[in-house]
Amino acid sequence: MIFTATNVLNSKITSMNKEFVKFDKVDKSYDGKVLVVKDLQLDIAEGEFVTMLGPSGSGKTTCLMMLAGFETPTHGEIYLDGKAISSIPPHKRGIGMVFQNYALFPHMTVYENLAFPLRVRKVSKDEADKKIDKALSMVSLQGFASRMPGQLSGGQQQRVAVARSLVFDPQLVLMDEPLGALDKNLRESMQYEIKHIHESIGVTVVYVTHDQSEALTMSNRIAVFNDGKVQQLSSPDELYEKPVNSFVAEFIGENNTFAGEVSDISGGKCKVKLSNAEILANPISVKGKGERTTVSLRPERALINPDGKMDNIHKGKIEEVIYHGDHTRVRINLLGNPEFILKVPNSSSNLDIKLGNEINIGWNSDDARALDPK
Amino acid sequence: MSSETKQILTTDGIPLEVSLKKAERKNKIKAFLLVAPLLFFLIITYVFPIGDMLFRSVDDKMVTQMLPKTFKAMENWDGQELPEEEVFAAFHEDFIKLVEDKREGKLSTQLNYTKNGFKSIIKKLRRASKKFEEGNYKEQIMSVHKRWADVEYWRAIQRRAPEFTGQKYLKGMDMYVNEEGKIVSVEEDRRIHRVLWLRTLEIAFFVTVFCFLMAYPIAHLLATLPMKYSNLLMICVLLPFWTSLLVRTASWMILLQQQGIVNDFFVGIGLVADDNRPEMMYNKTGSYVAMTQILLPFMVLPLYSVMKTISPSLMRAGKSLGGTPFVAFWKVYFPLTIPGIGAGCLLVFILAIGYYITPALVGGASGTLISNQIAFHMKSTLDWSFASAMGLMLLSGVLVIYWLYNKIVGIDNIKLG
Secondary structure (H helix, E strand, C coil), rough: HHHHHHHHEEEEEEECCCCCEEEEEEEECCCCCCCECCCCEECCCCCCCEEECCCCCCCCHHHHHHCCCCCCCCCCEEEECCCECCCCCCCHCCCCEECEEEEECCCCCCCHHHHHHHHCCCCHHHHHHHHHHHHHHHHHCCCCCCCCHCCCCCCHHHHHHHHHHHHHCCCCCCCCEECCCCCHHHHHHHHHHHHHHHHHHEEEEEEEEECCCHHHHCCCCEEEEECCCCEEEECCHHHCCCCCHHHHHCCCCEEEEEEEEEEECCCCCCEEECCCCEEEEEECCCCCCEECCCCCCCCHHEECCCCCCCHHHHHHHHEEEEEEEEEEEEEEEEEEEEEEEEECCCCCCCCCCCCEEEEEECCCHHHCCCECCC | HHHHHHHCCCCCEEEEHHHHHHHCCCHHHHHHHHHHHHHHHHHHHHHHHHHHHHHHHEEEEHHHHHHHHHHHHHHCCCCCCEEEEEEEEHHHHHHHHHHHCCCCHHHHHHHHHHHCHHHHHHHHHHHHCCCCCCCCCCHHHHHHHHHHCCCCHHHHHHHHHCCCCCHHHHHCCCCEEEECCCEEEHHHHHCCCHHHHHHHEEEEEHHHHHHHHHHHHHHHHHHCCCCHHHHHHHHHHHHHHHHHHHHHHHHHHHHCCCCCCCHHHHHHCCCCCHEEEECCCCCHHHHHHHEEEHHHHHHHHHHHHHHCCCCHHHHHHHHHCCCCCCHHHHHHHHHHHHHHHHHHHHHHHHHHCCCHCCCCCCCCCCCCCCCHHHHHHHHHHCCCHHHHHHHHHHHHHHHHHHHHHHCCCCCCCCCCC
């Protein structure tokens, strides 16, 4: 459902400015020795919700800070709506920002916090009051205007921070791990809330997180960062279904891997020779015979006791069975990989899942992506 | 509903409140025993001395005890005209006794505090009293010296009758009770204490301002620099703490004297002429410079501890919302540092108002403070009751400042670390 909604939005975006935010060959180094961001090339369309996802230290927050103006690129240029912004100080960029720890001004009431960006822009009091009312109702916090931030719960503070970043109608809002400090349930409901706000006002959002489920839930597109580079920039479904390299495959969702060597490649399929067997796979980043590769397969794409249509069928031994309520996770020793995970839905079909049993596992070669070696 | 109003019992049937108190009593006793040594120490070193000081500053029993019969006889005297024979006789009796004990000198000193001119006439009275005949003491005493026939002097004696007096406090403000019993100021050329009080307040105020102006940027730097630099800077700030106060003051004397390094430098860069070197010591300038330097850490540390807790993302938020760096500082950062400013200013001001060694060494005549005057009376004139009175006036001044601060800023807002 989420994916289809995203696709509708994606088609809406195509009519707008496709290069609303543009990172053009941006490098960033703090100490002159290590590049934190390497040759970054990234375009963000107007109205889009783009998430920068990656492990800590991957350069995603640095990119956000460069966009906000708190860090300057060592090399390259960032464009906002066609204008180079490297030499514009943060307060003149007109970019809304939500910080990791909310950064609400503790000595001001909620009203004063929201009035701050309007007051510095010399908005008249009547108009400011209207905007503040609107922003507060957007995050369902009417009636909280006179509270101090310290009197609010974490989720409420977060909503105030979101309202404050939007109250002056910026074209672009940056969010730096805004939900990191909330508990799991609150985080999930806030994800939907932010997503709905984005959809209803059409503002461009650049969102930074290290939580992949957050990224998958909220974004139109996700830029996966690692080692200062964007590894893949695509929609959530594509990112999950079609990872372009083994880092992305490993980082997003669960993943079964086989390391081996390409022994044959023909007709959109390749044979990969493992230590004691051979499997069929989909050649994504391998070009010819003899290349090392890591084959990646999502757990839900492999079936137990498949019918004859699948082109990979191998025998494995059940090592561990973990009950998860709606599904059961089965760890299998398969083709020399003792960490092969299968997810079996808990339906009435009684498969013979018992510890120590030998069973047949099958999958389509299309789903087994032969990527770069790890 | 009835269960709510019913007393809650423990399983043994004892009311819960009783049981709770019993359980907590042990902890309370333990807590008290832990603080008892400190409490005891404070009572001995703080409450008693201050109580004693308060007592000394108003105690005036000496004369009362030296002239008991005189004051008894004076009870019926209206103070308009010379007292009756009865009073003179009583005075003679008291006086003879004092002469026997060789204490008439003390009486003359004490009475001289009240009115000048007692010293000589008491000496004369002592000599004359040896030849006094019995009876008609009024005539005999009055004939010793014409001042003994002056009603003013007898009124002066009467004013010393009460056991307690607030005179020392009046003296501390350059005031006294005149012959008519009214509180008036002393003549302008004899007012020394008011000038000192005002100067003390002025120097304390400006030292606080200077300290604040210098400490704020330092504290900000300390709070925002990376750890390895801020540690070094912190040592620089704390270094004066590890040096003796006397050494620091002495080094300022070396720096600031007329042939000193600072003056040499000024002459060297042509700022002042060699034969016109400015006096930077033994005046207010010396007190300002040395006290500011010495009290600076007391301002830096509270500011630093407050600034350390202000998240850098607040300034960033201020800027990203469209505030210029100045607006972000003034509207966001500065208000959040007020608890530190309050603590630092209060600390420095209170320390400065009672500062002693530094002004004594580098202050000269125009840079000394009220505390130097207190020390002078403690050590030189030995008028301890006056020193006590001024000490208490200083203490109450500090308490007033504390009270004002609490009214305006609120003492709960203070953050010392």
